[in-house]
Amino acid sequence: MIKGLIPAAGSGTRLGPFTNAIPKELLPVGEKAVIEHVVEAMKLAEVDEIAIVVSPHKHGISDYLGSGKRFGVKLTYVVQDERLGLANAVLSAEHVIDDRFVVVLGDNFFFPKSFLIDLISYHSNENAEATLGVIEVEDVTRHGIIRSKGNYITDIIEKPSPDLAPSKLGSAGIYIFEASIFDAIRRTKPGIKGEFHLPDSIKVMIDDKKKVIYKILDGIHIDVGTPMDLMKANNWYYMNKQCDNPL
Ligand code: UTP
Numbered sequence: 001m002i003k004g005l006i007p008a009a010g011s012g013t014r015l016g017p018f019t020n021a022i023p024k025e026l027l028p029v030g031e032k033a034v035i036e037h038v039v040e041a042m043k044l045a046e047v048d049e050i051a052i053v054v055s056p057h058k059h060g061i062s063d064y065l066g067s068g069k070r071f072g073v074k075l076t077y078v079v080q081d082e083r084l085g086l087a088n089a090v091l092s093a094e095h096v097i098d099d100r101f102v103v104v105l106g107d108n109f110f111f112p113k114s115f116l117i118d119l120i121s122y123h124s125n126e127n128a129e130a131t132l133g134v135i136e137v138e139d140v141t142r143h144g145i146i147r148s149k150g151n152y153i154t155d156i157i158e159k160p161s162p163d164l165a166p167s168k169l170g171s172a173g174i175y176i177f178e179a180s181i182f183d184a185i186r187r188t189k190p191g192i193k194g195e196f197h198l199p200d201s202i203k204v205m206i207d208d209k210k211k212v213i214y215k216i217l218d219g220i221h222i223d224v225g226t227p228m229d230l231m232k233a234n235n236w237y238y239m240n241k242q243c244d245n246p247l
Contacts (some may be wrong), residue, residue, distance in 0.1 A: 086105075090201075134217065
């Protein structure tokens with residue numbers, strides 16, 4: 001059985017001042033909080049045990065999602081004491097993860113909700129150590145950008161300037177990992193703004209000659225990081241109302 005992990009301990013400064021009062025993962029896309037769409041996608045992929053990483057002040061997320069019973073999943077809340085970056089958020093959950101697990105960012109909106117099913121079976125069939133869901137991105141400065149050979153990732157650069165980007169393929173905030181990622185995170189050096197970035201930990205795995213692969217995701221992906229993104233996600237949702245039908 002594969003467990004799920006949803007990082008939701010960020011500060012959401014780009015969505016301020018709303019995020020002074022409400023975690024951005026609880027802002028609505030359609031009739032549901034953006035993180036609720038992620039929980040539903042995990043349930044659809046039979047990921048029934050999910051750890052949610054929250055910051056010490058984000059009680060709103062557990063107030064909203066509760067035990068998970070409403071969604072047919074079991075939720076565990078893990079606290080990231082300090083906002084030290086996404087890799088550190090993942091490491092905060094090490095004690096509740098056994099081996100293989102899937103990470104989906106709690107502020108990302110995807111359609112169709114079946115996006116995880118294919119990625120999990122692809123990872124298993126390939127016997128990979130890490131599999132990244134990637135998309136062709138408009139703005140390379142917002143993503144971890146990959147260099148690839150076949151389906152292998154040979155390099156990944158966190159938020160490069162356009163002239164340094166090795167491609168237009170960027171991480172979509174969906175990852176399948178084996179437990180070896182935790183060791184890689186521990187050996188990751190702080191990067192931009194002194195934070196520990198997940199692409200830098202993935203680079204450690206690549207340097208260790210672990211099998212790190214990618215799959216291009218079909219469908220819609222909106223990283224709800226700014227008010228404009230939130231509007232885009234809602235526009236898309238209401239223009240495609242049938243999207244609440246999970247398949
Ligand atoms: P972002 O990179 O969007 O950062 O996080 P942020 O802090 O939430 O937002 P800004 O940059 O201040 O506007 C992507 C996802 O990773 C989580 C966030 O909650 C979000 O779901 N995250 C980020 C953590 O859980 N911990 C961190 O230390 C950083």
